[in-house]
Amino acid sequence: MDRVIxxxxxVVATIGFSAIVFIGANKLFDLSENRFAVFNxxxxxxxxxxxxxxxWGNRMLTSPILVTVIAAAIGALTGLGLGVYKSxxxxxxxxIGSGAALGLILGATVRSQFWPSIxxxxxxxxxxxxxxxxxxxWVITGRRRSLVPRLMLGLxxxxxxxxxxxxxFTATLAxxxxxxxxxTAGSQMEAVLVALVLGLLVGVWVGSFTYPDKVERAEISRAxxxxxxxxxxxxxxxxxxxxxxxxxxxxxxxxxxxxxxQWAGLANYQNLFTDPNMIDFENWTMLFESRLFWGAVVLVIxxxxxxxxxxRSGGTGLGTGFSLSAGTLSLLAGGVTLLGFSxxxxxxxxxxxxxxxxxxxxxxxxxxxxxxxxxxxxSKGENIAKSLIFLPMAISFVGASVIWRLMYVPRPxxxxxTGAFNAxxxxxxxxxxxxxxxxIIVAILMVVIAGLLYLAWRxxxxxxxxxxxxxxxxxxxxxxxxxxxxxxGIGGFVINDAGEVVADPxxxxxxxxxxxxxxxxxxxxxxxxxxxxxxxAAIKAVxxxxxxxxxxxxxxxxxTFWRVxxxxxxxxxxxxxxxLIVTVLKVFDIxxxxxxxxxDTQVLANEMWERAFTQLNFGLGSAVAVLLFVGVLPVMFFNxxxxxxxxxx
Amino acid sequence: xTATRRPPSTVKTAGxxxxxxxxRIYGFLRSIPTWVLWVLVLVWSIPTIALFVNSxxxxxxxxxxxxxxxxxxPANGFDFPTLQNYQEVLxxxxxxxxxxxxLNSAAxxxxxxxxxxxxxxxxxxxxxxxxFRGREWIFIATVxxxxxxTQVSLIPLLSAxxxxxxxxxxxxxxxITLIPDANLSGTIPSVWLTHTGxxxxxxxxxxxxxxxxxxxDIFESAYIDGADHFKxxxxxxVPLSVPVLAAFAIFQFLWxxxxxxxxxxMIGGSAEALPATVVVASLAxxxxxxxxxxxxxxxxxxxxxxxxxxxxxxxxxxxxxxxxVKG
Numbered sequence: 001m002d003r004v005i006x007x008x009x010x011v012v013a014t015i016g017f018s019a020i021v022f023i024g025a026n027k028l029f030d031l032s033e034n035r036f037a038v039f040n041x042x043x044x045x046x047x048x049x050x051x052x053x054x055x056w057g058n059r060m061l062t063s064p065i066l067v068t069v070i071a072a073a074i075g076a077l078t079g080l081g082l083g084v085y086k087s088x089x090x091x092x093x094x095x096i097g098s099g100a101a102l103g104l105i106l107g108a109t110v111r112s113q114f115w116p117s118i119x120x121x122x123x124x125x126x127x128x129x130x131x132x133x134x135x136x137x138w139v140i141t142g143r144r145r146s147l148v149p150r151l152m153l154g155l156x157x158x159x160x161x162x163x164x165x166x167x168x169f170t171a172t173l174a175x176x177x178x179x180x181x182x183x184t185a186g187s188q189m190e191a192v193l194v195a196l197v198l199g200l201l202v203g204v205w206v207g208s209f210t211y212p213d214k215v216e217r218a219e220i221s222r223a224x225x226x227x228x229x230x231x232x233x234x235x236x237x238x239x240x241x242x243x244x245x246x247x248x249x250x251x252x253x254x255x256x257x258x259x260x261x262q263w264a265g266l267a268n269y270q271n272l273f274t275d276p277n278m279i280d281f282e283n284w285t286m287l288f289e290s291r292l293f294w295g296a297v298v299l300v301i302x303x304x305x306x307x308x309x310x311x312r313s314g315g316t317g318l319g320t321g322f323s324l325s326a327g328t329l330s331l332l333a334g335g336v337t338l339l340g341f342s343x344x345x346x347x348x349x350x351x352x353x354x355x356x357x358x359x360x361x362x363x364x365x366x367x368x369x370x371x372x373x374x375x376x377x378x379s380k381g382e383n384i385a386k387s388l389i390f391l392p393m394a395i396s397f398v399g400a401s402v403i404w405r406l407m408y409v410p411r412p413x414x415x416x417x418t419g420a421f422n423a424x425x426x427x428x429x430x431x432x433x434x435x436x437x438x439x440i441i442v443a444i445l446m447v448v449i450a451g452l453l454y455l456a457w458r459x460x461x462x463x464x465x466x467x468x469x470x471x472x473x474x475x476x477x478x479x480x481x482x483x484x485x486x487x488x489g490i491g492g493f494v495i496n497d498a499g500e501v502v503a504d505p506x507x508x509x510x511x512x513x514x515x516x517x518x519x520x521x522x523x524x525x526x527x528x529x530x531x532x533x534x535x536x537a538a539i540k541a542v543x544x545x546x547x548x549x550x551x552x553x554x555x556x557x558x559x560t561f562w563r564v565x566x567x568x569x570x571x572x573x574x575x576x577x578x579x580l581i582v583t584v585l586k587v588f589d590i591x592x593x594x595x596x597x598x599x600d601t602q603v604l605a606n607e608m609w610e611r612a613f614t615q616l617n618f619g620l621g622s623a624v625a626v627l628l629f630v631g632v633l634p635v636m637f638f639n640x641x642x643x644x645x646x647x648x649x
Numbered sequence: 650x651t652a653t654r655r656p657p658s659t660v661k662t663a664g665x666x667x668x669x670x671x672x673r674i675y676g677f678l679r680s681i682p683t684w685v686l687w688v689l690v691l692v693w694s695i696p697t698i699a700l701f702v703n704s705x706x707x708x709x710x711x712x713x714x715x716x717x718x719x720x721x722x723p724a725n726g727f728d729f730p731t732l733q734n735y736q737e738v739l740x741x742x743x744x745x746x747x748x749x750x751x752l753n754s755a756a757x758x759x760x761x762x763x764x765x766x767x768x769x770x771x772x773x774x775x776x777x778x779x780x781f782r783g784r785e786w787i788f789i790a791t792v793x794x795x796x797x798x799t800q801v802s803l804i805p806l807l808s809a810x811x812x813x814x815x816x817x818x819x820x821x822x823x824x825i826t827l828i829p830d831a832n833l834s835g836t837i838p839s840v841w842l843t844h845t846g847x848x849x850x851x852x853x854x855x856x857x858x859x860x861x862x863x864x865x866d867i868f869e870s871a872y873i874d875g876a877d878h879f880k881x882x883x884x885x886x887v888p889l890s891v892p893v894l895a896a897f898a899i900f901q902f903l904w905x906x907x908x909x910x911x912x913x914x915m916i917g918g919s920a921e922a923l924p925a926t927v928v929v930a931s932l933a934x935x936x937x938x939x940x941x942x943x944x945x946x947x948x949x950x951x952x953x954x955x956x957x958x959x960x961x962x963x964x965x966x967x968x969x970x971x972x973x974v975k976g
Contacts, residue, residue, distance in 0.1 A: 229774060
């Protein structure tokens with residue numbers, strides 16, 4: 001029970017704290033307009049505390065807490081003074097005074113290992129360089145604002161480098177030219193001197209700001225909002241996306257274990273691409289021996305032929321002489337799918353697996369999503385149907401993997417099958433070996449074929465070549481089924497030596513290479529809902545007038561769909577496809593939970609995880625992550641172009 | 650002058666044979682799709698039903714027969730339906746300690762939903778209604794980051810959480826600490842921070858789409874009345890944006906509740922802080938003695954999102970479709 005309390009307290013505290021900080025920032029800048037002094041003093045205190053806090057975090061101060069508090073107090077007082085006095089001279093005095101004070105404190109409390117030994121040459125060079133930089137900045141910003149602040153900033157920067165840091169530079173070049181880690185033997189006096197000058201320079205900078213009048217104060221209040229509103233979001237984006245991305249790319253060029261990384265150039269990438277587990281062309285000639293491949297070729301040829309035949313009476317769709325319709329598209333789509341599958345089965349490896357995932361998921365999720373959206377459109381119980389298809393989206397990938405593992409599980413022969421798939425498969429096997437069952441099934445199949453033939457004949461009578469062709473093509477699988485039932489049998493069985501029929505379940509998850517596909521089914525099961533919901537909204541968004549006009553012109557349902565609706569939703573199809581690509585390239589949960597990448601099912605995300613966190617090879621893991629990133633780059637560019645077109649008109 | 654009337658429908662349209670025949674074919678064709686749809690819906694729901702039914706069966710019952718035979722369990726000497734799986738899986742001393750993990754999941758999901766919603770709402774408002782230089786480009790850059798996969802940031806983020814962020818200047822061999830080691834590795838706050846960062850692009854995209862569509866006049870009259878951005882945001886925009894804020898909140902809640910990769914990476918070994926997805930995933934890795942707990946565990950982590958989904962799916966759907974559909 002106290003776990004619950006701890007959790008609740010933690011949640012409320014975090015949310016509360018963030019709210020307070022944010023609202024606090026807003027209220028603070030609210031003050032700037034009418035209570036400038038208060039605002040300025042808070043600003044001063046916070047800035048001073050931040051600077052000294054950074055030094056504290058770097059362990060550069062003795063008695064850090066005390067120092068930071070004092071510095072904050074000085075900063076607040078300075079701010080207060082600058083918020084009250086308007087005369088330029090007073091302000092300069094205040095600035096110089098506090099700058100000197102802070103400088104003295106810094107010099108007095110910085111740890112001995114940071115004491116500089118002043119190399120006057122380096123210091124003067126630093127000051128000169130700083131002057132140049134300051135003037136440059138002033139020139140670049142158009143000489144609009146006063147030179148002095150920029151000059152001061154440049155000088156301060158140059159002084160730090162020249163007076164403080166440069167000493168280290170010279171100390172690290174030993175006589176024989178090797179780099180030796182520098183130990184500077186400085187003194188407290190020099191530290192105080194350097195810090196004092198630094199403080200004075202910064203103080204002049206601060207003191208050179210003029211007291212803002214009412215208009216300028218209102219401007220501060222107004223202009224600050226965009227920073228307050230945007231900064232948290234942008235800070236998170238830069239901190240968790242941009243910088244880590246850059247660092248990962250950098251890490252991809254390093255090798256070794258996490259505490260001792262060395263430059264390796266392209267070695268990681270070479271390693272990856274020559275690894276047969278990544279991509280394996282060894283058996284690619286198998287492609288031409290596979291039934292899948294030739295079946296695919298046949299389907300594609302049939303599809304093209306059908307398209308041409310249907311289109312000979314004047315083509316539409318893909319130009320002259322070719323007709324795009326349900327029949328041709330299904331043949332072509334089927335052919336292309338099988339073609340892709342045959343390639344991915346012949347060429348193995350992690351990369352091939354990822355490409356296979358992308359290929360399958362896009363084809364099946366889009367087709368199923370579109371299909372359901374169309375079927376459900378304006379039918380009874382539309383919302384219920386759509387909700388039930390969309391339901392799996394709420395299930396985590398981990399949960400879905402468990403669910404489907406239950407569906408796929410095989411039991412040894414002799415035990416009843418508990419997984420739905422194997423139960424059906426083994427049952428069909430039993431039926432095909434049992435004469436009564438076979439007779440009944442064949443009879444049913446013959447009725448279906450008769451029905452399809454009748455439909456074809458009626459279609460021909462009605463002049464619809466689509467129905468005619470479609471029905472005829474659809475009879476083919478049923479003929480094949482009859483052949484299998486009567487002949488060699490179909491289903492999960494095997495005849496053992498004693499001539500008995502023994503159950504032979506399929507090991508869906510562990511049998512390469514098709515286990516990949518069975519895992520993709522899980523993903524498709526989840527994401528089809530997403531595609532369906534978007535397509536459904538898109539179909540409903542097609543302007544009524546277009547559909548009406550097509551109907552009046554005499555188009556059939558099918559023609560209206562393919563030639564009016566589909567072109568209208570092309571952009572939506574693009575959005576769905578790109579979103580799916582992004583989601584599927586990083587698929588991790590399903591392979592990790594179902595096989596952990598074994599049995600030839602490895603994917604890039606899991607590979608990266610293993611390399612980086614199990615083998616602690618950050619370099620190689622980062623290289624794989626970079627590969628993943630390269631994979632989504634096209635999608636990123638596509639999105640950027642799309643947004644540019646929309647927004648920068 | 651008579652108004653043109655649409656000609657009566659004895660005109661033959663292409664694709665029609667003699668009318669009764671055409672009508673019959675049409676009718677038949679029109680009804681097939683509805684059956685196909687419902688068969689598909691049924692087949693689609695079978696896996697979830699299987700899990701649900703199996704989670705109420707005893708271990709040996711699950712081993713022995715498929716979920717469609719569950720009703721025969723009592724006849725075979727098994728207790729059905731039984732709650733023993735749920736008991737075992739939820740309570741720490743016996744089973745997998747999923748009860749604890751569920752609390753962690755809730756802690757992660759709630760904070761990782763509320764904070765991104767708030768931060769993104771402010772940013773989206775700024776992008777929509779505050780004019781500043783470079784607004785378009787920063788917006789496009791931020792939303793383009795939507796596509797970046799999580800994997801790309803994991804390694805550096807994990808390093809940052811466990812060791813802090815340091816920069817070593819090569820020649821003088823000095824290391825500057827930018828962010829000190831706050832001892833965040835293996836804790837839930839690291840997951841909060843990661844989720845917030847990753848949610849930003851989508852959140853800003855979604856909320857901005859909506860906020861930019863609010864009518865101009867309300868802003869103008871507010872300006873005239875002297876309100877500044879903060880007041881306008883708080884008093885006008887937020888109440889008006891509740892639908893899209895709700896949509897994103899639900900989306901983000903489901904996403905963070907169901908997340909596996911980020912929690913696994915950031916929390917890793919610290920068992921008390923692991924959320925439910927990681928615990929169930931590790932259960933799934935064991936074959937044998939505790940397999941029966943898997944169904945109950947999986948159902949438990951699924952039920953919360955399902956409930957949220959059922960009651961709030963209207964908003965969820967709106968969140969998913971926003972910005973994807975033209976017109």
